[in-house]
Amino acid sequence: MTAATATYGEPVHVCGVADLPEVGAAQAEIEGRLVAIVRTEDGAVHAIDDTCTHANVSLSEGEVEGCQVECWLHGSTFDVRTGEPSGLPAxxxxxxxxxxxxxxGQVFVALAAG
Known part of the structure; x- marks a missing residue:
């Protein structure tokens, strides 16, 4: 499903921007789903599922560089804008x-359907 055709639920208040690292990620649980709230070097805030699709570990514990978050276990990287893996093994x-x-400065997240 592409972003243009994605459907989202109702926005839920997660935190304030000031509660996030200047560059990095924090974990939030929204409607029983673990989500990584990622703040990039340009100050933009993104939200992706918090679980690496390769190793089933928390992405919010990984390093953020540019628009990439790196899984701390095996080094897979994901683009926080698209969710696409940009580095193996994922x-x-x-x-x-x-x-x-x-x-x-309050952050709201609407979960992607599915």
Missing amino acids: TVPVAVHQVTVDDD
Whole structure:
């Protein structure tokens, strides 16, 4: 499913931007789903499923560089904008969720369907 055709649930308040690392990720549980809330070097906030599709470990514990988050276990990298793996050994993308930051710096996430 491409981002253009993706459907999303209702936005849920997750945190404030100030609660996130300047560059890095934090884990949130939204409706029973683990999500990595990622803040990139340009200050943008993204949300992806928090589980590496190769090794089933938390991506929010990995390093963020540019728009990539690296799995700490085997070094797979994922583009936080698309969910696509950009470095082996992972070959399956992670889900990308819709993020909104309001005027007060509060982060809301709408989960991708599925």
